Amino acid sequence: MTFDELGLNPKLLKAVHSLGFTTPTPIQQAAIPDLLEGRSDLVGLAQTGTGKTAAFGLPILQLIDPRKAMAQGVVICPTRELCVQITADLKRLACYLKPLEIVPVYGGAGMANQIRQIKRGAQLIVATPGRLLDLMHRGVVPTSQIRFVVLDEADEMFTMGFQEDIDEILKQTPDTRRTWLFSATMPAAAERIAKTYMHDPIELSMGQRNMGAENIEHIYYVVKEKDRYIALKRLIDFEPDIYGLVFCRTRAETRTVAEKLSQEGYNAEALHGDLSQDQRNRVMRGFRDRTLHILVATDVAARGIDVEDISHVIHYNLPDDTERYTHRSGRTARAGKSGFSLMLVNSREVHRLPEIEHRAGVRLKRGEIPQGRDICEKQLLAIVKKMAAVEVKHSDIADYLPLVHKALGNFCKEELIQRFVSVEFNRFLNDYRDSSDLNVRTVKSKKSAWKSPEKADKNVQRFFINIGRLDNINEGAIVRWVCDKTGIRSKKIGQINLKREFSFFDVDKQVASKVLHGLKNTKLENRSVSIKPVENSPIESRRSYGKSISKKHSSRSNRRHRAQKRPAYRCADPRRG
Structure with missing residues (x-):
């Protein structure tokens, strides 16, 4: 099948051919004919890099009336980088559809200029959720004539906490609008949107749900936490022609890794949320032009990366949300090409690998960090x-x-x-003259005395800290924090038990006093940490601390619930309040 057979108008076909496209991708073949009718809602699941932008972009460009100078369609995406990229792609496809106006609106840029562009009569708006909602509240984007709402990278928007914004946007647009949801995975939040705001949607799935690209080789390497950066260097050095993307969990770590690589002669730079738009544009221009070979990025910043021929995706840290692994690895092997997804894990993170295999629908292979x-x-x-x-x-x-x-x-x-x-x-x-072997050859069993949470160990001191999974930390972050602040070696740290709002970790009793003194009045990921030694056995401490904290949160919740049920009284005598 060719684009000529999909029912596109001559002006769009002319643009498609001028861009060098002849054969539509599977998602484009499946979606475009149905969407061109303009009468159906749609849920399209396809891996990143399979042409989803053109799959919704060509139909919406054909269905919008360029003679009406008002907003008729909105494309909502999670980040400003992706917003800029989608706008550029749509403008290339619409180059022969003048006077059609496409305007990007996103946070971090001047709102006045965006308002002026919309008021000139923009027919299609590409936006991040927060900025679009702000403009709707200001009356800049009238919703009465909006006929199409596209949710692109929907799973990522829900992961980033935009559920309420998207709910409100959809509530403010007409019930007669068409809603097209495109995503690489289908989390529960996306299913709820489909059930609540869509009418008998067409469902298209290119492959199994939540499955990554088949032409990516997925390899993990088990190393000690202290060797993570050295291992990264070896993976990069082992591929002389690498054109890669390195994922870190936090902005601070992204900066640190990029700066270290740059200082040691690697052609690397960082991409994260603290950069200005001009800085982001400069970094991305260098990466697209391949004058920059290694891009170190956070998950959020990388959502706007639409670059062909990335050879390697390296997970310096595992993603906090397992489903993000699919998005990360999808940066390579685009348009049917092959690529590598490489993960660095320590022995405490190995237990997460089966979940990644299951959620991403991939097979992970254990690799060996290359020798010098x-x-x-x-x-x-x-x-x-x-x-x-x-x-x-x-x-x-x-x-x-x-x-x-x-x-x-x-x-x-x-x-x-x-x-x-x-x-x-x-x-x-x-x-590499005196380089050593970085591979952890054996991973301790979870049933060993050191790892078991059910048995007290007289040689171990357990500590309680007041942060947990809700604070977006993982075991590796705690190890780095303890080692950096106290100077002890990572091998002195035992089991780490992350809970929802608090955590426990064990250390060798010989260094317990040093740990307690070194960690008092410190911060982890910019959050003040309260640390207390636990005198009970590990299992008893978990039960007692867990019950006390659960009880505390339960009582708070009950008070809020009673307050909500209490009727509001209005006193007629102002002297009585």
Whole structure:
């Protein structure tokens, strides 16, 4: 099937052909004919990089009336990067549909200019949820004529906490509108939207629900927490032509990793929420132009990355939400190409891998962090191949060769080869001369005495801290926090037990006083931490602390519930309040 068979008007077909597209992707083949009728709601599930933008973009561009200078459609997406990218893609597809106006609106940019563009008569608005809702409240975006609402990357918007915004947007738009939901996965929140706001939607699924691309090789590496950064360097060095995306969990870690790589000579930069729009544009321009080879990003910032030919996605940290693994790995192997998704995990995180396999519908393979000698051999061969393949412009360099012969005339052939290779190769020889094996060969059983939460260990001291999963922390963050603030080695830390609103962790009793002193009045992820030693056995401490905190939250909840049920009385005598 070709785009000519989908029912698109000649102006859109002209734009499609000018962009070099001839064959629609599976989601485009399935969605476009139905959406062009303009009478159906739709839920489309497809992996990132399969052409979802054109799948909803071509129909909405054909159905909007360019003669009416008012908002007729909105495309809602999770981040400003993605908002800018979708707008650029739609403008390219609509280049022959003038005077159709497409306006991006998102937070972090001046609202006055966005308001002016909308008031000029924009027919299609591409927006992030918060900014769109703000403009609706201000009366800038009248909703009465909106005929189409597209929710793009819907699962990510729900993960980021935009459920209430999307609910309100859909409530304010006419019941007669068409709603098209596109997503890589189908979480419960997306299913609720479909049931609440859509009418008998068409359901399209390219592959199984929540399944990642088939042409990605998924590999995990088990390393010690302290070796995580060194392991990352080895994975990068083992691929001389890497064009990769490294995912970190926090903005701070993104900055740290990118700065370390840059200082050590790697062509790397960070992408995170603290950057200005100009800085983001500069970083993304460098990455798209491939003058930047390694992009270190947070999950949220990476949502706007629409770049072909990314060879590797490296998970420096596992995502907090397992479903985000699908989005991360989907940055590679786009448009039917192949790629690698590599994960660095410590022994305490291995238990999360089966859940990732199940949720993402992938098979994970255990890999070995390359040894120093293997890296040196691969880099040496890459240098030699590059030298052998280089184009020699004989006539252009002829005038300069006498100078070269004069400078190098005293060296024999063997010495010349050694010196030319060493120009780039010496760095790897220096880095890996005394390198050790970073792979954790065995992972301790969960039933061992050290790991078991049901048995007290006289050599272990347990600590309680007042932060948990609700604070977006994981075991690795606690290990880094303890080691950084106290100076103890990670091997002195035992079991870490994360709860919803609090956590426990064990340390060797020999360093317990050092840990307690070092962690008092400190912060973890900008959150003040209260730490207390637990005198009971581990299982008793969990029960007692858990019950006391649950009881505290229960009493608060009951008070709020009673307050809500209490009737409001109005006193006629103002002196009585």
